[in-house]
Amino acid sequence: MNSPDTIVARPRFRDGLAVQLRVVGALLMREVITRYGRNNVGFLWLLLEPIIFTLGVVVLWNLMHSMHSFRVDVTAFIVTGYSSLLLWRNCSFRGIKAIEPNRSLLHHRQVKIQDIFFARMSLELAGVTASFFLLMGAMVGLGLMKLPRDPLLFLGGWLLMGWFSASLGTTLGCLSEHSEMVERLWHPVSYFLLAVSGTFYMVDWIPPNFREVVLWVPMVHPIEMMRGGYWGSAVATHFSVAYIAVVCLAMTLVALLLMADRRMKLLA
């Protein structure tokens, strides 16, 4: 009755997939419980946390720029920029701390580090995405924002930012298992990246000879896409889908290779 599936010498792909889905589901439940508590208000934090952050910055920037006219609508500028920032910031910092609290669960053969990262990154992406669309919907409903002119470009930017964030979080998470320096360095590096990520500027606003430099920063591209999708031809944007896609693909490959490193000593 309470016997687990027989683990056969040569497992079939379908059985493996079923096990993996169960494991990821169980890990998701486990993450939600410890991160947000078990009552309903606790779960709402998944949505509310990013909204509160973004709203705070929206209010601040609106106050700062109420004296003189800003180049674009401040509310839309911050909502698109800051939500994108939360995506890669949250994923990277949650990725770095992914293994430690779950280490003991690796005692079960069916729990792999791939599952731990998959569950954690999925939860992070789902939380920030849901809160972003909720906030956006509320802003549109209140007349503080409009619907994107080019929804496809807008969504494309968000999806690429999500892909970038999850692969970044997983890569950093694996690397931090090899060296504690990764976590220490990521704090200042991410702070610097925050400044150049495009959250608080658009590429067209800076002198042309600096544009080429900032376009090396991957986060700039999806944010430009989102803003291009929001305002349409009303703003000039600079981005390359090919560049950010190549960066995401490469980092995904690195993350997969790092996770497949069977010599990583995970159980002390």
Add this chain to the structure above:
Amino acid sequence: MKPAIVLEDVVKRYRSRNGWHTVLDRVSVSLERGERLGILGKNGSGKSTLIRLVSGQEYADSGRITRGMRVSWPLAFSGAFQGSLTGADNLRFISRIYGIDHQAIRPFVEDFAELGSYFREPVKTYSSGMQARLAFALSLAIEFDCYLVDEIIAVGDARFHEKCMHELFEKRRDRAFILVSHDPGFIMAHCTRAAVLDGGRLADFASVDAAYQHYLNNVLHMAA
């Protein structure tokens, strides 16, 4: 019938500050259903590593491990659960990953672990005795064909220890076991076969007595 668990030329190395260290050097052993294999070795001889490889937590650097039956995770008095979760949450987690209805095994776990209302408190608030009881209750709640037992030491009171031994070796007398220990007394009391792990090499013996003699003379260098 083919043996249920087979290890062929298994090698495991770890990197330390002083370079690569071979923990298991071409280890081969097999286990039939219902057999009880004891593995004797000093502390640090690689016993726990061997158990982790058999359980599938870690992978061999070379060689083959075949599991033809349901093998448990290494039973011990700690580990295998998450500290921020409550006892009940850990039960649900383990039920989910093994594909079992948690309602079905909950009465057994609650009864065996004797945690009372602490069952609904985070595991990190437990005393070591309480953690041990929960760990053991969870590992017994799911039925396996082969149990891996890593160095059972007396934790908590003698009565609980007795209860664990009864559940494992009396109620599950038809199952296979791999026990690892540095204590020959424990191996001799529960095993039908034994092997000695020393310097990364595993020497298999037909009888527990022969393994014991070898362990005494050639590993501990004590005259019998």
